[in-house]
Amino acid sequence: MRNAPTILHLDMDAFFASVEQASKPSLRGKAVVVGGIGPRGVVATASYEARVFGVHSAMPTAQARRLAPNAAYLMPRFALYRSISDQVMALLRELSPLVEPLSLDEAFVDLEAGDAAWDEASAREAGARLRADIRAVTGLTGSVGLAASKMLAKIASERAKPDGLVLIEPGTERALLSPMPVRTLPGVGPATGDHLRRAGITTVLELSEAGEDELVRLLGKAHGHALYAMALARDDRPVVAEREAKSVSVEDTYAVDIHDRLRIGLEVRKLADRCVRRLRGAGLSGRTIVLKVRRYDFSTLTRSETLRGPTDDPSVIREAAARLLDSVDTTGGVRLLGVGVSGLADYTQEDLFAQAAGELAEEMPEESAPDFGPERPEPAAPEWRAGQDVRHPEYGHGWVQGSGLGRVTVRFETPLSAPGRVRTFRSDEAGLEPADPLPLVAQVEAAVEGETDGG
Numbered sequence: 001m002r003n004a005p006t007i008l009h010l011d012m013d014a015f016f017a018s019v020e021q022a023s024k025p026s027l028r029g030k031a032v033v034v035g036g037i038g039p040r041g042v043v044a045t046a047s048y049e050a051r052v053f054g055v056h057s058a059m060p061t062a063q064a065r066r067l068a069p070n071a072a073y074l075m076p077r078f079a080l081y082r083s084i085s086d087q088v089m090a091l092l093r094e095l096s097p098l099v100e101p102l103s104l105d106e107a108f109v110d111l112e113a114g115d116a117a118w119d120e121a122s123a124r125e126a127g128a129r130l131r132a133d134i135r136a137v138t139g140l141t142g143s144v145g146l147a148a149s150k151m152l153a154k155i156a157s158e159r160a161k162p163d164g165l166v167l168i169e170p171g172t173e174r175a176l177l178s179p180m181p182v183r184t185l186p187g188v189g190p191a192t193g194d195h196l197r198r199a200g201i202t203t204v205l206e207l208s209e210a211g212e213d214e215l216v217r218l219l220g221k222a223h224g225h226a227l228y229a230m231a232l233a234r235d236d237r238p239v240v241a242e243r244e245a246k247s248v249s250v251e252d253t254y255a256v257d258i259h260d261r262l263r264i265g266l267e268v269r270k271l272a273d274r275c276v277r278r279l280r281g282a283g284l285s286g287r288t289i290v291l292k293v294r295r296y297d298f299s300t301l302t303r304s305e306t307l308r309g310p311t312d313d314p315s316v317i318r319e320a321a322a323r324l325l326d327s328v329d330t331t332g333g334v335r336l337l338g339v340g341v342s343g344l345a346d347y348t349q350e351d352l353f354a355q356a357a358g359e360l361a362e363e364m365p366e367e368s369a370p371d372f373g374p375e376r377p378e379p380a381a382p383e384w385r386a387g388q389d390v391r392h393p394e395y396g397h398g399w400v401q402g403s404g405l406g407r408v409t410v411r412f413e414t415p416l417s418a419p420g421r422v423r424t425f426r427s428d429e430a431g432l433e434p435a436d437p438l439p440l441v442a443q444v445e446a447a448v449e450g451e452t453d454g455g
Contacts, residue, residue: 009153015105017047026419031071074387110239149235173233178205249340257333271339285310289320292338391435
């Protein structure tokens with residue numbers, strides 16, 4: 001482990017919820033929950049105002065609604081989150097060539113590799129500058145942790161939340177870690193934590209005092225050695241610049257269990273097409289097609305088929321997914337379906353055995369889609385989702401607050417406006433249409449142009 005605190009961990013604060021608050025002035029300072037809003041939905045992110053009520057990520061949305069009934073519940077806008085994440089990651093790469101993204105809102109940076117920091121003072125300056133740049137470019141806040149290792153930098157960023165910076169000075173690591181619960185350390189999940197608790201080990205100090213041999217006996221060789229080293233504040237894991245995706249997948253959870261076998265087949269077909277779009281968007285192809293089925297009783301089955309070579313051909317992936325579905329018993333109903341592709345490559349290989357069938361497997365025309373009767377009726381009006389961007393020819397840009405019973409309620413405001421007024425329309429209101437998200441901050445070019453004109 002290096003001596004200087006030049007490993008930086010960035011964690012954007014309540015990222016999805018913060019984007020929604022920045023985008024919607026009327027929600028700033030309010031409880032906001034982003035995730036699936038149906039009866040089986042799960043919370044993706046909760047704003048800090050919602051966390052006061054006990055709402056947290058991975059919680060069932062139904063439970064969150066009981067805890068915070070007056071919060072705003074919004075569907076995710078992943079394309080917007082991804083575009084803002086790209087801006088943040090670009091700022092990190094200006095600091096160093098060694099940037100290790102962990103998710104859309106979290107990453108490690110090796111500042112020393114980019115000559116951005118070499119001691120405590122320069123590291124603190126780099127972290128402060130990064131936080132200012134993120135706010136200027138995105139309008140959002142991020143918490144920064146600085147330390148001599150990845151483990152400690154992540155702990156520091158947790159202590160910095162929200163909207164702060166914490167640097168762990170070399171030589172203070174053991175004293176900092178000792179009173180912390182064992183779950184603080186990477187690799188200690190609920191099962192390992194319970195196992196250690198039953199052995200009388202609940203803090204990092206007790207973990208180090210137990211000794212390496214005892215931890216190996218309790219947890220096995222690899223895990224025992226690793227945890228003992230971390231308990232002594234030793235973590236030599238490098239920042240890895242490229243983390244290659246191992247698979248690309250999509251899945252849907254259904255509000256009502258699907259029983260009709262034809263409907264299930266059509267859903268799998270749609271998922272396969274969405275998976276292909278993600279593959280092609282990333283410039284990838286894959287050899288192994290994976291089907292995931294969660295049945296009515298919560299049992300989850302996966303089936304896979306490996307092709308002769310990597311492909312991004314939609315007909316090939318559809319057919320493979322359909323063959324896998326044939327091997328699954330869906331009696332009793334299905335609550336979740338997923339299609340994925342693994343064994344990724346950045347090239348494709350002709351799949352000769354599927355070509356002939358593929359010519360017949362073009363996108364199913366709308367008129368040939370099977371009729372599933374009352375289980376999934378055709379909507380009489382557009383389906384509006386809570387949080388969705390819309391535009392109206394008279395009122396301008398806004399977002400959907402809610403819809404139902406043939407009505408849709410829209411608040412008309414923009415990221416740069418004051419909180420806007422609310423209007424309710426018929427769901428089929430002429431002129432009300434989906435819109436693209438607006439920038440969260442004023443365009444820099446306009447400010448520069450104004451300075452030039454005034455010069």
